[in-house]
Structure formats: C-alpha cells, structure tokens
Amino acid sequence: MDDLLTRLVAATRTHPLPHPALKAIALAQWLLESGRATSALAREYLNFGGLKWRAEMAPFATGADHVAHDRRDGYCRFLSIAAFIAGYWAFLGRRPYAGWERFADDPxxxxxxxxxxYTPTAGYADRVLALLPEAERLLRQTDLGTIVLDPGHGGTANLPGSSANNAISASGVTEKALTLAFGLTLRDSLLDQARAAGERLTVLLTRDTDVNLAGEARAGLAGKAGGRAFLSLHFNGSGNQTVRGTETFWRAAENGNVNPAPDIAFAQAVQGGLIAGWRVIDPAARDRGAKPDTQSGPRALGVLNDRALGNVGRARPAVAALAEIEFITHPGVDRLIASGTAASANRATIAASLASAIRRQLDGV
Ligand SMILES: [Zn+2]
Known part of the structure; x- marks a missing residue:
C-alpha cells in the first residue's frame, strides 16, 4: 500500500474522536476526495478532504493557492496528518454544517x-458509501509494527561487538556477503507477505551495503525505531567441515535480559521458521535448537543487549534473537545456499518460511 495512504489510515485509526462510529465514513470520503491519497492536494498539502481555506482553520493549516479543476483556489495546507483530521472535524464544526452531530452513530x-x-456534485454520498467497506477493511488491518533485521558483520574494519567478517564458506563466500543477501531477501519476503495478507509492516535493515556497524549501534536502531522485533542474521563456521545445523540464540536471563519469556518465544519462532524452510530444500537439515546465548560462547551476544536495544524502562520491549542460519564451512551447505546454481532460490525459500513464522509471531503477541 502507498506509504501516504498507510499513514492516513494509521492516523485515522489512532486519532481520538468523540464519535468513533464516523471514523470509517470520514476515511471513505477522504479516499474519494484524495484518490486514495494520490492527489496533489493530498501529497503536497496533506489535504485529503479537498478542504478550502477558512479562517477557522488557522490552528490546523495555512492557506495556500492550488490549481484544481482548472480553477485557482485557496486550499488548506495542513501541518500534519493529525492536523488534517482535527481540521476536518473543525471544518464541520462551522455554521453551514450545524446539525451533523445528530448522526454521530449513523454513518x-x-x-x-x-x-x-460539502459539494454540489450529484450522487456524492452514494460514491462515498460505496467506499465504506474498503475504509472499514483498512481500519481493521493488522499492524505488525516495525521489525529490524541485522545482517551480521560487513565492511573491512573490526568494531566492538562486530567483526568485519567471521565465517568463510567452503567455496570462499564470506559470511558478511551472505548475511546481507539473506537480509535483503528476508525483507522483501516479509513485505510481500504482509502486503498480500493486508497487514501493515515496516522492515528496517541495520545495513544494506557492505559496511560494518558496532554491535550496540545495530541494537540501538531497534530502540530508536520503536521496533517490536530485532533479528540478527549470521552464518556459522567450523574447522570441522562435517559440522552443520541451524541454531537461534536469545539473551539469557543471567546475562541481564529484561524480557526473557517473549525473547524465548521469538527465538523459538525464528528457529522453527528456519528449520521448516531448510527442510523444503534439504531433508538432511539439522535442528540445533533455540537456546540462551550462554551457549554461544564465553561472552554474551552484544547485539542482544537490552540496554543497547533501548529496552530498559520501555513499556513494550522489542523481542530480540540472533540466528546462525547454517555452517557454511560444510561443503553441502555451501553448495545449497552460497555457491550452487540454486543458492539464491534456496535462500528465498528459507527466507519465505522464516518471514511467515515471524509474521505469525508478531501477530500473536
Ligand atoms: Zn557471524
């Protein structure tokens, strides 16, 4: 869905109104007036209602000339979408509309x-009413919030909490290149699925080029974005080329986790989605489980630090996990997801399964 329409719907949903029964019909009218938030008045002035300038609108808007229907006219230029919504109802509070409150429960x-x-156009009310089901559907849409994906490593410099690269595949593909490729695919998969399901979802990446960020800077993005979930993406390596398997870590309670139970549930959902995807492309996939980061090595995983994630003192902390998607030092795994002709398609299969698991998890909590 177009970003401006998404923002209009979200603002309409959350805007406090003394007459909530009229939210959907007002949105239906704005869909009609603004061509579903595509009109020049909507895009340039945040004026989704085609509202003409009136002195009473001064708290919400400025007056601006705009050429519409071959006519130059003074229209309201709103300061924000919230100001437009408040301004629309103030517009109806003016004398010509006196009496509409009788219909506060009757769209x-x-x-x-x-x-x-509002307009001399014949059949206007019927055209708005025809858009009412669409407006109601938009207002009902599930909001999955923001998820931050963190492709591990990157660049050439080692930084605190993030080395430039760690594992190198049996055929020589770097982990940092694979985490970025997988992160971009996972983002596209999440957005495609959410769009198809009519869900609203924002996906941010800590990096979308070959650069490194310190561990805390990666986690910090989730807090700054008010993210609901943070997922760090890695591939594993071992000196023993027969070692393989998928594992997902959460921040252990003894490492200072402020929200261990939701983190565990998220890590398990991530692990389940990864394994289900792996099994589609490889019956020999190995499930090493979801586990606390006390089992990942001698030190806690910096990117899962709740203080860095902005989770300390936050009403609804972001859930966080770190996935080690497979051991790319295993030659079979390398062929499947790093170097073989089907590698990109196979990564997309795993990403689609993971995306679906993440969406289910965000929808359910
Ligand atoms: Zn790594």
Missing part, C-alpha cells in the same frame, strides 16, 4: 447530511 445519515453542503 450513512451523516454523509447524506453533509454531502450537499
């Missing part, structure tokens, strides 16, 4: 009452 009666005052 059809409301639009039939205001339509002839």
């Amino acid at each position: 059809a009666g409301f639009i039939r009452f205001i339509a002839p005052i």
Whole structure:
C-alpha cells in the first residue's frame, strides 16, 4: 500500500474522536476526495478532504493557492496528518454544517447530511458509501509494527561487538556477503507477505551495503525505531567441515535480559521458521535448537543487549534473537545456499518460511 495512504489510515485509526462510529465514513470520503491519497492536494498539502481555506482553520493549516479543476483556489495546507483530521472535524464544526452531530452513530445519515453542503456534485454520498467497506477493511488491518533485521558483520574494519567478517564458506563466500543477501531477501519476503495478507509492516535493515556497524549501534536502531522485533542474521563456521545445523540464540536471563519469556518465544519462532524452510530444500537439515546465548560462547551476544536495544524502562520491549542460519564451512551447505546454481532460490525459500513464522509471531503477541 502507498506509504501516504498507510499513514492516513494509521492516523485515522489512532486519532481520538468523540464519535468513533464516523471514523470509517470520514476515511471513505477522504479516499474519494484524495484518490486514495494520490492527489496533489493530498501529497503536497496533506489535504485529503479537498478542504478550502477558512479562517477557522488557522490552528490546523495555512492557506495556500492550488490549481484544481482548472480553477485557482485557496486550499488548506495542513501541518500534519493529525492536523488534517482535527481540521476536518473543525471544518464541520462551522455554521453551514450545524446539525451533523445528530448522526454521530449513523454513518450513512451523516454523509447524506453533509454531502450537499460539502459539494454540489450529484450522487456524492452514494460514491462515498460505496467506499465504506474498503475504509472499514483498512481500519481493521493488522499492524505488525516495525521489525529490524541485522545482517551480521560487513565492511573491512573490526568494531566492538562486530567483526568485519567471521565465517568463510567452503567455496570462499564470506559470511558478511551472505548475511546481507539473506537480509535483503528476508525483507522483501516479509513485505510481500504482509502486503498480500493486508497487514501493515515496516522492515528496517541495520545495513544494506557492505559496511560494518558496532554491535550496540545495530541494537540501538531497534530502540530508536520503536521496533517490536530485532533479528540478527549470521552464518556459522567450523574447522570441522562435517559440522552443520541451524541454531537461534536469545539473551539469557543471567546475562541481564529484561524480557526473557517473549525473547524465548521469538527465538523459538525464528528457529522453527528456519528449520521448516531448510527442510523444503534439504531433508538432511539439522535442528540445533533455540537456546540462551550462554551457549554461544564465553561472552554474551552484544547485539542482544537490552540496554543497547533501548529496552530498559520501555513499556513494550522489542523481542530480540540472533540466528546462525547454517555452517557454511560444510561443503553441502555451501553448495545449497552460497555457491550452487540454486543458492539464491534456496535462500528465498528459507527466507519465505522464516518471514511467515515471524509474521505469525508478531501477530500473536
Ligand atoms: Zn557471524
């Protein structure tokens, strides 16, 4: 969905109104007036209602000339989408519309009452009413919030909590290149699935080029973005080329986790999604499980630090996990996801399965 329309819907949903029964019919009218938030008035002035400038609108907007329907006219230029919504209701609070409050619980009666005052266009109320089901559906959409994906490593310099690269595949592919490729694929998969399901979802990447960021800077993005979930993506390596398997870590309680239970549930969902995807491409996939980061090595995983994630004192902390998607030092794994002709398609299969598991998890909590 277009970003401006998404923002209009979200603002409409959350805007406090004394008459919530009219939210959907008002949105339906704005969909019509703004061509679903594509009109120049919507894009340039945040004016989704085609509202003309009136002195009473001064708290919400400035007056601006705009050429519409071959006519130069003074329109409201709103300061924000919230200001537009408040301004729309203030606009109806003016004398010509006196009496609409009688229809506060009657969307059809409301639009039939205001339509002839709003515009001389015949059939206007019917056209708005035809868009009411769409407006109701938009307002009901599940909001999955923001997820931050963190492709591990990158660049050439080792930084605190993030080396430039760690594992190198049996055929010579770097872990940092694979984490980035997988992160981009996972982002696309999440967005495609959310769009198809009519869910709203924002996906951010800590990096989308070959650069390194310190561990805390990666985690910090989740806090700054008000993210609901943070997932660090890695591939494993071992001196023993027969070692393989998928594992996912959460921040252990003894490492200072402020929200261990939701983190464990998230890590298990991630692990489940990865394994289900792996099994599609490789019956020999090995499930090493979801586990606390006390089992990942001598030190806690910096990117899962709750203080760095901005989770300390936050009402709804982001859930966080670190996935080690497979051991790329295993020649079979290397062929499947790093160097073989089907590597990119196989990564997409795993990413689609993981995306679906993440969406289910975000929807359920
Ligand atoms: Zn790594």
